[in-house]
Amino acid sequence: MNNPFVRVQIEDFDLSTEVNWLRENHTDVGAVVAFVGTVRDINEGDDVQQLELEHYPGMTEKALENIRQEAHKRWHLESSLIIHRIGKMQPKDQIVLVAVASRHRDNAFEASHYIMDYLKTNAPFWKKEWTPEGERWVDARLSDEQAMQRWLA
Amino acid sequence: MVNILYFASFREVFGQAQEQIPAQFANVGELIHNLAERGEHWREILLENAQVQIAVNHDIANRDTPIKAGDEVAFFPPVTGG
Numbered sequence: 021m022n023n024p025f026v027r028v029q030i031e032d033f034d035l036s037t038e039v040n041w042l043r044e045n046h047t048d049v050g051a052v053v054a055f056v057g058t059v060r061d062i063n064e065g066d067d068v069q070q071l072e073l074e075h076y077p078g079m080t081e082k083a084l085e086n087i088r089q090e091a092h093k094r095w096h097l098e099s100s101l102i103i104h105r106i107g108k109m110q111p112k113d114q115i116v117l118v119a120v121a122s123r124h125r126d127n128a129f130e131a132s133h134y135i136m137d138y139l140k141t142n143a144p145f146w147k148k149e150w151t152p153e154g155e156r157w158v159d160a161r162l163s164d165e166q167a168m169q170r171w172l173a
Numbered sequence: 174m175v176n177i178l179y180f181a182s183f184r185e186v187f188g189q190a191q192e193q194i195p196a197q198f199a200n201v202g203e204l205i206h207n208l209a210e211r212g213e214h215w216r217e218i219l220l221e222n223a224q225v226q227i228a229v230n231h232d233i234a235n236r237d238t239p240i241k242a243g244d245e246v247a248f249f250p251p252v253t254g255g
Binding site: 057 | 178180181182224226228231232233247249250251252253254255
């Protein structure tokens with residue numbers, strides 16, 4: 021069974037379409053927060069010409085759903101959605117969408133932040149980037165690990 | 174029989190994405206020691222690398238995690254999505 025609230029896909033996504041879908045049948049929603057991650061043309065001081073995203077089919081979807089469900093336990097949310105793209109992408113392309121709908125804004129802001137921080141450190145995706153010097157795997161950042169740690173308190 | 178998967182830089186260095194090993198191991202640590210005997214790359218990446226990430230049947234695991242016949246064990250570097 022495909023989970024419509026967690027999607028790993030090659031195709032691009034449309035923010036308005038997804039937010040409208042998320043809000044459908046939720047007349048009690050007063051706040052929607054959507055985060056879109058995009059491809060930068062610079063990383064670690066080098067020009068990035070292309071990115072490729074690899075994932076672990078099966079485990080990635082499971083990890084994303086676990087993160088989403090944990091957010092629903094921590095905050096009162098009406099609905100939430102995670103879309104993450106895989107494959108080759110160019111600068112300015114959209115990579116990831118996290119959208120959260122709740123009655124009040126604080127829950128939506130915090131839950132979307134939480135989902136992104138956990139996605140960065142816990143969901144099995146790997147980025148390879150192409151620079152003028154060749155291709156290389158992107159190293160995990162300590163700052164991402166620290167961002168996730170603050171939710172453990 | 175254990176099904177083993179390698180991702181990202183590990184897959185490239187080992188030159189394979191997947192393999193099946195027809196042997197029994199009590200836990201992930203035993204499997205790692207067996208794979209490390211293949212040579213320098215295997216030893217450095219799986220045995221001596223504190224950053225190695227392990228999953229058993231799609232759940233994050235560690236060297237003490239038991240494995241049984243038919244399990245899927247994955248090795249990969251720290252994740253970099255988002």
